[in-house]
Amino acid sequence: xxxxxxxxxxxxxxxxxxxxxxxxxxxxxxxxxxxxxxxxxxxxxxxxxxxxxxxxxxxxxxxxxxxxxxxxxxxxxxxxxxxxxxxxxxxxxxxxxxxxxxxxxxxxxxxxxxxxxxxxxxxxxxxxxxxxxxxxxxxxxxxxxxxxxxxxxxxxxxxxxxxxxxxxxxxxxxxxxxxxxxxxxxxxxxxxxxxxxxxxxxxxxxxxxxxxxxxxxxxxxxxxxxxxxxxxxxxxxx
Amino acid sequence: xxxxxxxxxxxxxxxxxxxxxxxxxxxxxxxxxxxxxxxxxxxxxxxxxxxxxxxxxxxxxxxxxxxxxxxxxxxxxxxxxxxxxxxxxxxxxxxxxxxxxxxxxxxxxxxxxxxxxxxxxxxxxxxxxxxxxxxxxxxxxxxxxxxxxxxxxxxxxxxxxxxxxxxxxxxxxxxxxxxxxxxxxxxxxxxxxxxxxxxxxxxxxxxxxxxxxxxxxxxxxxxxxxxxxxxxxxxxxx
DNA sequence: AAGTGGTCTAGACCACGGC
DNA sequence: CCGTGGTCTAGACCACTTC
Numbered sequence: 151x152x153x154x155x156x157x158x159x160x161x162x163x164x165x166x167x168x169x170x171x172x173x174x175x176x177x178x179x180x181x182x183x184x185x186x187x188x189x190x191x192x193x194x195x196x197x198x199x200x201x202x203x204x205x206x207x208x209x210x211x212x213x214x215x216x217x218x219x220x221x222x223x224x225x226x227x228x229x230x231x232x233x234x235x236x237x238x239x240x241x242x243x244x245x246x247x248x249x250x251x252x253x254x255x256x257x258x259x260x261x262x263x264x265x266x267x268x269x270x271x272x273x274x275x276x277x278x279x280x281x282x283x284x285x286x287x288x289x290x291x292x293x294x295x296x297x298x299x300x301x302x303x304x305x306x307x308x309x310x311x312x313x314x315x316x317x318x319x320x321x322x323x324x325x326x327x328x329x330x331x332x333x334x335x336x337x338x339x340x341x342x343x344x345x346x347x348x349x350x351x352x353x354x355x356x357x358x359x360x361x362x363x364x365x366x367x368x369x370x371x372x373x374x375x376x377x378x379x380x381x382x383x384x385x386x387x388x
Numbered sequence: 389x390x391x392x393x394x395x396x397x398x399x400x401x402x403x404x405x406x407x408x409x410x411x412x413x414x415x416x417x418x419x420x421x422x423x424x425x426x427x428x429x430x431x432x433x434x435x436x437x438x439x440x441x442x443x444x445x446x447x448x449x450x451x452x453x454x455x456x457x458x459x460x461x462x463x464x465x466x467x468x469x470x471x472x473x474x475x476x477x478x479x480x481x482x483x484x485x486x487x488x489x490x491x492x493x494x495x496x497x498x499x500x501x502x503x504x505x506x507x508x509x510x511x512x513x514x515x516x517x518x519x520x521x522x523x524x525x526x527x528x529x530x531x532x533x534x535x536x537x538x539x540x541x542x543x544x545x546x547x548x549x550x551x552x553x554x555x556x557x558x559x560x561x562x563x564x565x566x567x568x569x570x571x572x573x574x575x576x577x578x579x580x581x582x583x584x585x586x587x588x589x590x591x592x593x594x595x596x597x598x599x600x601x602x603x604x605x606x607x608x609x610x611x612x613x614x615x616x617x618x619x620x621x622x623x624x625x626x
Numbered sequence: 627a628a629g630t631g632g633t634c635t636a637g638a639c640c641a642c643g644g645c
Numbered sequence: 646c647c648g649t650g651g652t653c654t655a656g657a658c659c660a661c662t663t664c
Contacts, residue, residue, distance in 0.1 A: 154653075174600070179630060190654045192430075195631085208561060208600040211631045212662035216600045323446065327619040331569065331589055331612035348586030349612055351569055362412070362446040362454045374569035374587055381565040381619070392634075417649060428635045433650085449650045450643035 155196035158187055162197065166206055166217055173219035177207060205382040243282070248306045249341065250276035253295065260292050263356070263367040271295040275306055278341050281376070285342045288371040297365040321360040328354040329379065338371055351377040393434035396425055400435065404444055404455055414452040415445060443620040481519075486544045487579065488514035491533060498530050501594070501605040509533040513544055516579050519614070523580045526609040535603040559598040566592040567617065576609055589615040 165171050178186065183194045198215055201207045207215045256264065256272045264272065272292050279287035291310065293301070297320060305313045314320045334342075334350040344350075350371050357366040403409050416424065421432045436453055439445045445453045494502065494510045502510065510530050517525035529548065531539070535558060543551045552558045572580075572588045582588075588609050595604040 153651090181630085190656090192655090193653060196652085198631090205562070205564075208596070208598070209631065210599055210662085211660070212629080213599075214630060218600055322623050324443070324620065324622045326443075327617075327621060329567070329615075329617040329619075331587065331615055349569065358446070360446070361448055361451075362456055377567075377569055379565075379567040379617075381567075382562065383565060384562045385560050391632090419649085428637090430636090431634060434633090436650090447650065448643085449641070451649060453650085 154187075154189055155193050155200070158183075158189070158194065158197035159200045162201060163204075163206060171217050173217050175217055176214040177217060179214060203384070245280040246307050247278045247280065247285075248275070248303050249278060250274055251301070251303055251306055256292075260367070264292060264294055265364055266294060273298060273301055275301075275310070277306060284373075286373050286376045288338060288341050290369045290371070292367045294365045297359070297363075320365070322357060323360040323362070324358050326356040326358075330354075331374070342371075342373060344373060347373055347375070349374050392425075392427055393431050393438070396421075396427070396432065396435040397438045400439060401442075401444060409455050411455050413455055415455060417452060441622070483518040484545050485516045485518065485523075486513070486541050487516060488512055489539070489541055489544055494530075498605070502530060502532055503602055504532060511536060511539055513539075513548070515544060522611075524611050524614045526576060526579055528607045528609070530605045532603045535597070535601075558603070560595060561598040561600070562596050564594040564596075568592075569612070580609075580611060582611060585611055585613070587612050 162171075162177070171177065177183070177198075180191050180194050180198065183198075184191045187194065198207065198209065201215075202209055205218060207217055209215050252274050253271050254274050255268060256266060256270065260272055261268065264270075266272070272294060275289075275291040275293070277289045277291070278285050279289060281287075293310075298314065298318065301310070301313070311322070315322065330352050331349050332352055334344055334347070338344060338350050351374050353368075353370040353372065355366075355368040355370065356364060357368065359365055400409075400415070409415065415421070415436075418429055418432050418436065421436075422429045425432065436445065436447065439453075440447055444456060446456055447453050490512050491509050492512050493506060494504060494508065498510055499506065502508075504510070510532060513527075513529040513531070515527045515529070516523050517527060531548075536552065536556065539548070539551070549560070553560065568590050569587050570590055572582055572585070576582060576588050589612050591606075591608040591610065593604075593606040593608065594602060595606065597603050
């Protein structure tokens with residue numbers, strides 16, 4: 151955990167976020183940073199590339215690394231952030247109501263989404279997320295029992311991700327996400343406060359472990375007024 | 389343009405997409421690839437890291453690089469792709485109708501979005517995108533005249549990005565994207581086929597050049613049934 | 627011409643997985 | 646134990662910007 155380039159990256163992030171380095175100004179050059187941190191230039195470059203990837207700086211050849219003004223990407227659904235992490239950043243009191251927690255044989259749809267056989271069993275979890283007294287989000291999780299043998303209502307109310315990563319020591323590695331807009335189902339209308347709303351934003355999430363095995367499928371159904379997705383993208387010049 | 393690591397990356401992409409390397413199988417090890425391509429290991433690692441970032445492989449320490457089954461991310465709004473590139477991938481005949489092309493002093497909203505003064509002038513471009521005979525998307529572009537002195541209706545009908553990158557030689561570097569859902573405005577109803585639809589999906593795009601200067605603000609307003617956003621995200625373990 | 631970032635090399639040691 | 650990927654080094658040359 152004492153990664154040099156990560157340490158340097160985090161150190162510079164801290165300086166940028168604290169405003170110690172002015173936006174639109176230049177970072178010290180790579181050669182200067184190399185001496186400053188007492189390391190090789192390639193290691194500095196790893197740190198700077200990470201900063202560029204995360205939208206903190208823009209590297210310009212022959213010139214230097216420009217610090218980008220960070221317009222506070224305050225709702226980063228992008229990047230695999232869980233509900234509790236999100237609510238915390240929004241500064242509101244979240245509440246989670248577990249509507250269902252059962253172990254079932256997968257139906258056709260789930261079998262397809264999770265890419266498994268009829269013999270596997272799957273946890274069905276249905277949760278409503280309440281923020282500021284309003285039921286805003288319906289989360290439907292499907293977890294392969296092969297990877298998650300046991301789970302309780304208390305865990306679902308707290309944080310499934312925390313349980314998976316810290317108790318079961320599963321390493322979540324990457325996800326494929328899809329966002330679409332549909333008409334609400336009867337279930338949506340039943341469980342959420344949808345009076346006066348005509349659509350629902352659906353985020354489908356396919357979550358993979360570090361060995362590239364698919365272990366979870368999640369549908370996160372958002373009331374449209376409270377949905378916001380922010381993304382930082384670099385143009386591929388290939 | 390004869391980048392070694394890019395060449396290697398593209399070569400492996402081609403093999404994966406052609407199915408010459410089976411999904412869930414392992415790539416040759418980095419040491420083998422190093423000999424195979426006659427290069428250093430760090431160069432191979434650059435190519436592999438790019439592959440991982442683009443969702444082609446999953447690297448596992450002590451094991452190797454697993455080829456991920458590519459579920460054809462067929463509508464990658466993610467990654468700064470333009471409308472014409474998109475329509476092409478969808479295999480449908482797109483049509484662009486230019487409703488407005490004018491040079492104006494910015495109003496309060498645009499001044500704020502583009503972060504400019506009252507003295508700058510701004511191109512206002514309003515275009516409707518038609519796919520399969522239906523008016524689906526309303527694109528409203530605002531370009532700082534400082535970077536784009538001249539533009540014509542023909543260019544807007546074809547591809548603004550193509551003009552900027554190939555004629556003006558502007559290098560688009562990165563963008564901040566925001567997706568929200570709102571009620572349609574009178575203008576939306578007027579210009580698009582929105583009969584029976586109650587919401588509109590808005591993609592706000594702030595586009596930056598390579599020197600980190602903001603030069604374009606775009607609002608892309610989609611009919612909800614034809615909107616789809618796909619994303620590949622890696623979990624940050626920091 | 628001097629300074630910047632971009633690429634590349636040939637080695638080294640470490641952490642981890644599987645046999 | 647061996648092979649894997651992860652980190653790191655000290656140099657080199659190149660392309661580009663600025664003066």
